[in-house]
Amino acid sequence: MRIREQSLARIASGASFDVLIIGGGVNGVAVLRELALNGVSALLVERSDFCMGASGASSRMAHGGLRYLENREFKLVAESTCERNLLLKYAPHFTRPLEVVVPLTSYIKGLPGSILRFMGVSTRDNTLSAAGLKGALYLYEFLGRVEKVLPLHRMLLSRGVFPERLAARYKAVISYFDARIRNPEALVLEMIEDALSASQDVACLNHAEWSMSENGDITVLDSLGGQEFALRPKVIVNASGAWVDRVNQKFGLQTHYIRPVKGAHLLIRHDELFQRMAGRAFYFDDGKGRMVICYPLDRTILLGTTEIQVEDPNDASIAPAEVDYLLSALSSLFDDIKITADHIATVTTGIRPLQSGGGASANQANRDHMIAEDRLIVGSVPLLSLVGGKWTTFRAFGEQAGDRIFGLLKVTRKADTRRRPYPGAAGFGVGEDGAERIALQIASTFGLSPKRAHDLVKRYGAIAADVAAHCAEENDRPVASLPDYSKREIGWLVVRRAALMLDDLLLRRTQIVLDGRCNEAVIREFATILAEARGLDSEWARAEVARCLEIPALIIRSTASLSQEAWHG
Numbered sequence: 001m002r003i004r005e006q007s008l009a010r011i012a013s014g015a016s017f018d019v020l021i022i023g024g025g026v027n028g029v030a031v032l033r034e035l036a037l038n039g040v041s042a043l044l045v046e047r048s049d050f051c052m053g054a055s056g057a058s059s060r061m062a063h064g065g066l067r068y069l070e071n072r073e074f075k076l077v078a079e080s081t082c083e084r085n086l087l088l089k090y091a092p093h094f095t096r097p098l099e100v101v102v103p104l105t106s107y108i109k110g111l112p113g114s115i116l117r118f119m120g121v122s123t124r125d126n127t128l129s130a131a132g133l134k135g136a137l138y139l140y141e142f143l144g145r146v147e148k149v150l151p152l153h154r155m156l157l158s159r160g161v162f163p164e165r166l167a168a169r170y171k172a173v174i175s176y177f178d179a180r181i182r183n184p185e186a187l188v189l190e191m192i193e194d195a196l197s198a199s200q201d202v203a204c205l206n207h208a209e210w211s212m213s214e215n216g217d218i219t220v221l222d223s224l225g226g227q228e229f230a231l232r233p234k235v236i237v238n239a240s241g242a243w244v245d246r247v248n249q250k251f252g253l254q255t256h257y258i259r260p261v262k263g264a265h266l267l268i269r270h271d272e273l274f275q276r277m278a279g280r281a282f283y284f285d286d287g288k289g290r291m292v293i294c295y296p297l298d299r300t301i302l303l304g305t306t307e308i309q310v311e312d313p314n315d316a317s318i319a320p321a322e323v324d325y326l327l328s329a330l331s332s333l334f335d336d337i338k339i340t341a342d343h344i345a346t347v348t349t350g351i352r353p354l355q356s357g358g359g360a361s362a363n364q365a366n367r368d369h370m371i372a373e374d375r376l377i378v379g380s381v382p383l384l385s386l387v388g389g390k391w392t393t394f395r396a397f398g399e400q401a402g403d404r405i406f407g408l409l410k411v412t413r414k415a416d417t418r419r420r421p422y423p424g425a426a427g428f429g430v431g432e433d434g435a436e437r438i439a440l441q442i443a444s445t446f447g448l449s450p451k452r453a454h455d456l457v458k459r460y461g462a463i464a465a466d467v468a469a470h471c472a473e474e475n476d477r478p479v480a481s482l483p484d485y486s487k488r489e490i491g492w493l494v495v496r497r498a499a500l501m502l503d504d505l506l507l508r509r510t511q512i513v514l515d516g517r518c519n520e521a522v523i524r525e526f527a528t529i530l531a532e533a534r535g536l537d538s539e540w541a542r543a544e545v546a547r548c549l550e551i552p553a554l555i556i557r558s559t560a561s562l563s564q565e566a567w568h569g
């Protein structure tokens with residue numbers, strides 16, 4: 001599947017699209033997949049790259065939102081835990097159970113405050129107590145019983161069984177299970193491929209702009225190729241996340257649906273801490289009722305996240321005070337591990353597109369999603385804005401948006417995504433870890449080393465076979481600055497998965513930055529391979545290198561030793 005080439009060919013053939021989706025984050029793509037599977041023609045237009053917004057900046061967890069129980073968001077927690085369970089079953093190639101360890105300083109202190117908040121009498125943040133958390137987890141696990149796959153929580157009360165050298169102030173530890181999405185950006189690309197394979201009547205373009213003329217015609221411009229296309233959709237879906245109100249303004253509508261809340265993560269390089277965490281997440285109170293999460297990715301530790309209300313959805317800044325806050329919170333977790341700025345590999349930020357309204361502080365904002373319906377002034381075309389939502393609930397949100405569209409177009413739903421495995425899960429078996437078996441098959445079919453076959457399966461699930469076949473078509477060679485990638489593998493990402501700019505490749509098609517392995521040599525070599533795959537010259541590659549060297553999140557600053565790769569189950 002060549003996402004861009006096939007999409008451009010479908011548009012150029014004069015296809016008409018009933019639905020225009022604006023925004024290629026997880027929610028826009030989930031809607032595209034619903035429409036494709038149900039025979040509705042649709043074009044998705046992303047002005048930058050897929051997962052450019054919040055979808056590429058998340059904490060990469062499929063979680064039910066334990067904390068939302070305090071605000072009595074039961075329906076959301078039930079939906080989120082169910083969607084988490086479905087991801088574990090139908091995207092086993094990228095989703096794994098994640099044990100979340102919560103160290104607690106009190107048995108019951110803070111419980112009365114939590115009860116008052118739960119009853120809606122108070123809005124204050126409270127110290128988390130063991131009794132309060134245990135009660136909440138009974139409810140969490142009860143709400144999460146649909147499609148149940150995860151073990152139940154457990155409580156530890158003796159220091160002898162606590163995680164090694166946990167800070168002395170902790171009196172109890174409770175651990176429960178949520179899930180880690182290892183490669184969310186690749187899952188979004190799989191959904192695009194699923195949609196394009198299911199229907200000839202859908203197309204999906206990244207790096208494309210759009211505008212609306214006074215008579216209501218929409219023009220889509222391929223920003224890289226320069227081609228323009230006109231369309232008159234019957235329904236428009238605004239899935240632009242934090243930019244929803246700005247996009248509506250472009251349609252001449254004044255809306256205030258979004259409350260943009262910025263979140264930052266630090267990626268930490270610290271070998272000893274990485275080992276100590278043993279694949280578990282630690283979710284802990286900073287002492288003032290604010291919770292911090294950290295867990296090991298493949299080589300680095302993800303630490304976050306902050307929640308700061310902002311005005312501008314493009315605000316990617318992070319205040320030094322926030323960095324200091326996160327570092328000192330993490331340093332307080334274990335008695336003997338101090339984390340300093342030298343351990344920061346990089347910093348990432350993203351804007352949560354929460355619903356407007358809710359309490360005064362960002363963590364009292366409503367976390368649920370909703371679909372707002374407006375009409376364009378010209379032609380009264382329905383405009384559906386997707387507001388709020390989490391990564392975890394994208395499928396349910398896409399399904400709900402699909403149903404609204406089917407109602408508007410008077411179409412009957414034919415297919416359902418609830419139990420539809422994602423393409424990269426083929427052969428894994430529902431809920432089963434088939435990685436080993438598939439890697440062995442690929443190694444033997446294509447004569448690859450077991451390590452190379454495993455790397456490919458980890459990156460692409462069952463689609464690794466397609467990558468390996470592409471690599472075997474011509475002479476291939478390892479990338480000198482990062483030998484576990486190969487030149488033709490990068491070419492595959494460019495041609496098949498529409499990695500058109502250098503940061504698409506480094507941030508959203510590979511995990512090089514998250515792994516803490518992006519440096520100038522990597523940037524230069526990837527730029528050369530990308531230019532060649534796109535048929536562009538070395539001057540273009542040099543300009544891309546210069547542009548990317550200015551993107552702060554791309555460059556790994558820490559010189560601290562990097563952990564050996566581990567894929568924690």
Ligand SMILES: Cc1cc2nc3c(=O)[nH]c(=O)nc-3n(C[C@H](O)[C@H](O)[C@H](O)COP(=O)(O)OP(=O)(O)OC[C@H]3O[C@@H](n4cnc5c(N)ncnc54)[C@H](O)[C@@H]3O)c2cc1C
Pocket residue numbers: 022023024025026027028045046047048049050051052053054055056057058059060061062063210239240241242243247262263264265305349350351352353386388389390391392393
């Ligand atoms: C720091 C942080 C941590 C998070 N952690 C988690 C987590 O662990 N688990 C979880 O479930 N959720 C998490 N979330 C929430 C989750 O990431 C978001 O709710 C979800 O990704 C929103 O997806 P979206 O598609 O609606 O928006 P986005 O992903 O923001 O997508 C919107 C897209 O629209 C595009 N766009 C904007 N304007 C235009 C335009 N004019 N024309 C065309 N395209 C346009 C943007 O480029 C962008 O790609 C987190 C969010 C943040 C910020």
